[in-house]
Amino acid sequence: MTERFEELSEIRFVRTHCPICGDEAGARELYPANVQPQDLSPSTFSARRKPDRVHYRVVVCTGCGLARADPVVDTVALMAFYEASHFGYVAQIADLTATYRAQFARVARSRGPINKLLEVGCGNGFFLKEALRMGVAEVCGVEASREAVGRADPDVKDKIITSPFTGDLFQRDTFDLVCLFQVLDHLPAPAETLKACFSALRPGGMILSFHHNLTAVSARVLRERSPIIDVEHTFLFTPKTTRRLLETVGFGTVSVRPAVNRHSVEYLVSLLPPGAVTSVISRVASSMRLGGLSLWLPIGNTVATGVKPS
Numbered sequence: 270m271t272e273r274f275e276e277l278s279e280i281r282f283v284r285t286h287c288p289i290c291g292d293e294a295g296a297r298e299l300y301p302a303n304v305q306p307q308d309l310s311p312s313t314f315s316a317r318r319k320p321d322r323v324h325y326r327v328v329v330c331t332g333c334g335l336a337r338a339d340p341v342v343d344t345v346a347l348m349a350f351y352e353a354s355h356f357g358y359v360a361q362i363a364d365l366t367a368t369y370r371a372q373f374a375r376v377a378r379s380r381g382p383i384n385k386l387l388e389v390g391c392g393n394g395f396f397l398k399e400a401l402r403m404g405v406a407e408v409c410g411v412e413a414s415r416e417a418v419g420r421a422d423p424d425v426k427d428k429i430i431t432s433p434f435t436g437d438l439f440q441r442d443t444f445d446l447v448c449l450f451q452v453l454d455h456l457p458a459p460a461e462t463l464k465a466c467f468s469a470l471r472p473g474g475m476i477l478s479f480h481h482n483l484t485a486v487s488a489r490v491l492r493e494r495s496p497i498i499d500v501e502h503t504f505l506f507t508p509k510t511t512r513r514l515l516e517t518v519g520f521g522t523v524s525v526r527p528a529v530n531r532h533s534v535e536y537l538v539s540l541l542p543p544g545a546v547t548s549v550i551s552r553v554a555s556s557m558r559l560g561g562l563s564l565w566l567p568i569g570n571t572v573a574t575g576v577k578p579s
């Protein structure tokens with residue numbers, strides 16, 4: 270992380286609050302910060318960058334158990350970082366598409382045809398392409414990273430709005446399904462974003478969020494060395510706090526389940542903390558030429574759905 274973000278004259282840090290309990294709730298420290306302001310750059314906030322174990326101070330709300338970073342860089346700087354962030358995950362797109370397709374297919378089976386779909390944080394639109402291929406009539410994406418949108422295929426590029434997601438981008442009661450894939454943990458104000466999703470959904474429409482689970486085995490074993498303890502994550506949810514937040518916003522029929530991801534062995538090894546064990550695993554995978562092999566594994570994600578009441 271040698272690149273500094275030249276457009277910001279100074280980086281301000283601000284306190285965060287629990288979006289479930291409000292600003293009166295107490296918090297206890299889980300991990301002290303190990304990030305310095307000079308560490309922060311658009312590269313730090315680039316989607317799916319190699320984990321480097323740099324993180325803010327992490328606290329847990331004593332009211333509801335929701336973990337969050339506190340303090341964090343202020344929202345103006347954060348959005349500037351995301352807008353200038355890089356797109357560098359072409360090699361993972363096939364596996365990511367398979368992972369998200371499985372979640373979409375499950376929703377489509379239970380809900381019937383999805384005509385209008387919105388994806389918040391759609392990157393270069395790879396899932397929007399897949400949704401069209403799977404029969405969704407109309408897709409729309411919102412993405413802050415200018416570089417990611419610039420890399421979108423022509424058939425979806427004009428369906429992506431290059432902007433942070435806000436409630437005034439869409440008319441109320443528009444979409445059948447709003448998807449957030451690996452987005453919820455990154456948001457500075459997740460309740461506000463979910464309220465905007467709620468507004469954009471038609472009555473009876475569904476939200477689908479795929480995000481990290483702080484109580485997954487990998488997070489509990491690796492603790493501070495887990496790749497999810499990362500400066501990109503403002504909030505870290507458990508199934509319980511995911512449910513609480515969706516219900517607080519107004520969603521009904523909330524379901525929260527463990528999810529499986531498809532990833533290459535090479536990518537999975539890159540997530541492990543550096544050390545002797547990782548080195549041995551890496552050498553074994555390399556000698557057996559396993560790097561390109563993709564596997565379905567429960568590596569610590571949650572999929573949550575909720576319905577906007579009719």
Ligand SMILES: [Zn+2]
Pocket residue numbers: 287288289290291294330331332333334335
């Ligand atoms: Zn709380």
